[in-house]
Amino acid sequence: MKTIFAKSVPGRCAWEIESDAPGAADMLPAGLLRKAPPRLPECSELDVVRHFTGLSRLNYSVDANFYPLGSCTMKYNPKFTEYVAALPGFSRLHPMLAQLSRGAACTQGALQCLHETERWLCELTGMKAFTFQPMAGANGEFTGVKLIAAYHKARGRTRKKMLIPDAAHGTNPASAALAGFETVNIESRDGMVDPEALMAALAAHGEDVAGLMMTCPNTLGLMEVHLPRIVEELRKVDALLYYDGANMNAIMGKMRVGDVGFDVVHLNVHKTLGTPHGGGGPGAGPVGVGERLLPFLPAPRVAMREDGSYRLEYNLPQSIGYMGPFYGSFGVVVKALAYMLRLGGEGLTRASEYAALNANYLKKRLEDVLDVPFARRFCAHEFVASAPEGMRALDIAKALLDRGFHAPTIYFPLIVKECLMAEPTETESKETLDAYVDALREIVAQGKADPQSLTDAPVSLPVRRMDETAAARQMVLTEDMA
Amino acid sequence: MPYIPHTPDDLQEMLSVVGVRTLDDLFADIPPDMRPQSFNLPKGQGEAAVCAYFEDLAAKNSPDMISFLGAGYYAHQIPRAVDALAGRSEFYTAYTPYQAECSQGTLQAIFEFQTAVSRLMDMDCANASVYDGGTALFEAAMMAVRATRRRVLVVDEAVNPVWRVMLGTYISSLDLELKTVRQRDGVSDLAGLVAAVDDSCAAVLVQNPNFFGAVADYTELFAAARAHKAFGVISVYPVMQAVLRTPGEMGADVAVAEAQSLGQPLSFGGPYLGVMACRKEHIRQFPGRIAGRTTDLDGKTGYVLTLQAREQHIRRAKATSNICSNQALCALRALIHMSLLGPTGLTRVAENNMALARYAVERLTALKGVELLNDAPFGNEVALRLPIPAEPLVDMLTSHGCVPGYPVGRYYPGMENVLLLACTELNSRRQIGFLAETVGGLL
Structure with a gap:
């Protein structure tokens, strides 16, 4: 399709x-002005509407396709x-x-939303408090490991090592490195x-270990x-345990990370709590902590006054500082609260149960x-295969696209060869799952009979x-780099 | 069961295929002593009840006061077509375009967004966006740190303090040093910035217009930075960028912005949109997603995520950033917004806002004791010195249904009498008249 610039x-x-x-x-003086107007598209409203409607139709999406992308919870x-x-x-x-003393009175509903969401998340996870400042999962990880660093620093020690299992998401080591840790x-x-x-690892690095980042399941x-x-x-070595919430949809109502010994957790509300993925964002990555990390949470925090009104608390002397500009992806957090209120505790538990069933x-x-x-173990909300x-995961993925299914996550985790990692989520029906099984069966049969035909896939989409x-x-990253 | 399609028959059949009796049997790996110690969450409610709950909460807020509050975040008109198009669920219920063949809509939109941002900034290329203006500034600084292998960042004190405190938090675990050059009465100290840049400096970070609304030309500063092989990084306000001298013309290495003003609602602080553009030679230092144009097996033009060797899923601890997503839907909104306004629309918005700010200055400085904080050129936002502390005045006016601006003393001790006032097309001359009369009555 022509670009919007070509239609200008x-x-x-x-x-x-x-x-x-x-x-x-x-x-303004001429020297402070740009020489020519920016070369943005010059279009009618209908031109713009047609263009973006056309683009939207080139996408697979949850609303149009089964989207079993593992570790992404495309419910x-x-x-x-x-x-x-x-x-x-x-x-x-x-x-x-909200920062102004009279202004706070004009934002009570919004502050109440944040406070209420915090209460829900605390009960859901067994943690003591949440910050909403992190703007996505990886930003939540970064916040979490910074909290761990602050904990050790407050005890007058510097610990340099963060332990990370080999099955972890790549963001874990990247976030730990950004917080100054060496990963093991x-x-x-x-x-x-x-x-x-x-x-x-504990024997080798002993009291230099700050913590361990786990994804569980x-x-x-x-x-x-x-x-x-x-x-x-x-x-034993006073190292802290981080829970990567990417797979939280597997355990709601079945296990609370705070109860079983985790010190800090980030949640991907765009995964677990039903907010849209937006084509890659925006998400939200609230971070919950237990007692030991409470003093280090980012500022500000929403506090309730005795009269039941809400205010922002900035006076947090041990806080790690500001991970985001204000109070997080508020517009996303509101949707998460709405989802939780709709489902209730029972509904959230049921979501995890049916995710596991599917x-x-x-x-x-x-x-x-x-x-x-x-095969002999139950999986949680997702599984690898x-x-x-003789066949490649990539070819199977592309052949699935031809049959109207989004592919599972492929080549991750790195420790499984030719990996296809599927997460169907609780919102898919038995008919959809059966159709997906039939499609895969057909693809594998086809791949065995005619290997070349799979490497040609996809053939029915806007591009091959x-x-x-x-x-x-060639690095053509803009219309002008062509 | 909301959003769960299984009938009782489905459930029984599926349980028997799996070989268990109950759903809870699937959680056998979680032993009884690891089960929740408490799970006191209320019962679910119907959709109408939940909507009513939020309607009540929303009604407790007062979003519709007359407002001259900006400080980096601006209420602009958003064409309804932005909501209608970005509200197409083919966009918002998709995810990161890992499978290019079924994600051409998202990928082409990112490519077009990168083009629009590059042209607005007059830079070679842009990435697919990061979380917000603060993270964009931090990521730009880190590009410079990696490229120069230096550890000092020189930052203008007139860069938005919200982003400066974030920058301080983000770099606090790294072996980096932040050197802040003081502003004078809201004017960036260009000579002081030039003097602070030396051979140990990775980057100099400035903002145009600066936090106080002052517009400047940073060409000489960036030339000085280049002479020391340091990066020139500039944060801009996208709407004003329609008329102001561009980062490219000034010779910046990286240009960033909080692009909330391009089609994003204020939404009490987020989600927002961090944009980043740079010169071609710095592309491999870019964080986050980048879309590129290429061809398919048949030679047909299409788009993919590219230069992924920089990213965390491949480089893990050695990645350019831990960011693994972008604000795709926000970037799409910004692109649609820019496509609807075009060069003419965006320029007219900027000019309208600037003209209103000039009218506000005329009316307010006519009051006894109110004066401009400095004589620097300004865009649509301006700092005024009042004869009394700004914060109580803001409080009093807020009670009258009008937020006159931001009391700068909250971030800049010693500037308690300074009010930062912004105008957009949502303000009118009539509102400004009301503001001047009310302030006049209180002084």
């Missing part, structure tokens, strides 16, 4: 405000939460209003953190059976189609396989 016609303008203002040259996003977040009482509210890789055995590897979709021992060993059902039905490791011998090498080499 000089002199068209969709949207011009009524104004009798003089030109900029009459208001259905209830429509009413969009209405709620767009209420003018929220959407038109300037964040700095902990190998898996039988799909679990290997207690021996953990003991060896892990990215293989398995519960960590050694969790109690891991907690115990870390406690994943286990799919895993079972695919055992004679793909190579499914850990390898492409059958893209030349990624040329993209990286």
Whole structure:
């Protein structure tokens, strides 16, 4: 499709405000002005509407396709939460209003939203408090490891090592590095953190270990059976335990991370709590802490006065500072609260139960189609499988696209060869899962009979396989770099 | 069961395929002593009840007061078409475009966004966006730190304090030093900044217009930075950028912005949109997602995420950033907003806002004891010195349904009498008249 710039016609303008203002040259010295207007598209409103409607139709999405992308929790996003977040009482509210003493009175509803969401998340996770400042999951990880650093610093020690299992998301080591930690890789055995590897790392680095970042259930979709021992060993050296909330949709109502020994957790509300993924964002990554990390939370925090009104607390002497400009992705957090209120505690538990049912059902039905490791264990909300011998995960993924399904996550985690990691979520019906199984069965049969035909896929989408090498080499990143 | 389609028959059949009796059997790996010690959450409610709950909460806020509050975040008109198009669920219920063939809509939109940002900034290229203006500033600083292998960041005190405190927090665990050059009466100290840049400096960070609304030309500063092989980084206000001298013309290495003003509602602090543009030679230091144009097997033009060797899922601890997403939907909104306004619309908005700010200055400085804080050129935002502390005045006016601006003393001790006032097309001459009369009555 032509770009919006290619559709531009000089002199068209969709949207011009009524104004009798003089030109900029009459208001500012010439040396401070740009030489020519920015070359933005010049289009009619209909041009713009047609263009973006056209673009939207080139996408797969949860609303149009089964989207079993592992570790991403592509569940259905209830429509009413969009209405709620767009209420003018929220959407038109300037964040700095809340900082002014009279202004805070004008933002009570918004502050109450944050306070109420914090109460829900605390009960859901068993943590003591939450900050909403982190603007996405990775930003939440960064916040979490900074809290761990602050904890050790307050005890007058510098600890440099962060332990990270090899199955972890790549953001874990990247976030730890950004907070000044050196990462130590902990190998898996039988799909679990290997207690021996953990003991060896603790023996080697002893009291230089600041903490361990865990995803639980892990990215293989398995519960960590050694969790109690891991907690115990870390406690011995006063190292803290971080819970990566990417897989939280697996455990709601079944396990609370605060109860089992985690000190800090980030949640991806765009995964677990039903807010849309937006084509890659915006998300929100609230971070919860137990008692030990409470004093270090970012500023400000929402506090309730004795009369039941809300205020912002900035006086937090041990706080790590400001991870975001204000109070987080408020417009996303509102949707998460709406989702929780709609489902209630029972509904949240049910979401995890049916997520596990759908994943286990799919895993079972695919055992004679793909190579499914850990077949004798239940999976959590997702599971991994390898492409059958001689076939590539990439080809299977592309063939799925031709059949109207989004592909699972492929080549992750890195420790599974030709990995396809599927997370069906609770909102998909048995019919959809069965159709997906049939499609995979057909693809594998086709791949065995005619291997070439799979490498041609997809053939029914707006484009076929893209030349990624040329993209990286030629670096055409804008219309003007062509 | 809301959003769960399983009938009782489905449930029984699926449980039997899996080989368990109850749903809870699937959680056998969580032993009884690891089950929740408490789970006291209320029962779910119907959709109408939840909506009513939020309607009540929203009604407790007062978003519709007359407001001259800006300070980096501005209430602009957003064409309804932005909501309608970005509200298409093919966009908002998709995820990161890992599978390019079924994500061409998102990918092309990112490519077009990168083009629009580059042209607005007059820079070679842009990335797919980061969380907000503060993270954009931090990520730009880190690009410079990596490229120069230096550890000193020189920052103008007139850069938005919200982003400066974030920068301080973000770098606090790294071995970096922040050297802040004081502003004078809201004017950036260009000579002081030039003097602070030396061979140990990774980057100099400035903002145009600065936090106090003052517009300047940073060409000489960036030339001085280049002479010391340091980066020149500038944060801009996208709406004013329609008329102001561009980062490219000034010779900046990286240009960033909080682009909330391009089609994002204020929404009590987020989600917002951090944009980043840079010169071509710095591309490989870019954080986050970047879309590129290429061809498919048949030679047909299409788009992919590219230069991924920089990113965390490949480089892990050695990645350029831990950011693994972008504000895709916010970037889409900004792109649609810019496409609707075009060069003419955006320029007229900037001019209208500037003209209103001049009218506000005329009316307010006519009051006894109110004067401009400095004589620097300004855009649509301006700092005024009052004869009394600004914060109580703001409080009093807020009670009258009018927020006159931001009391700067909250961030700048010693500047308690300074009020920062912004005008946009949502303000009118009539509102400004009301403001001047009310302030006049209180002085």
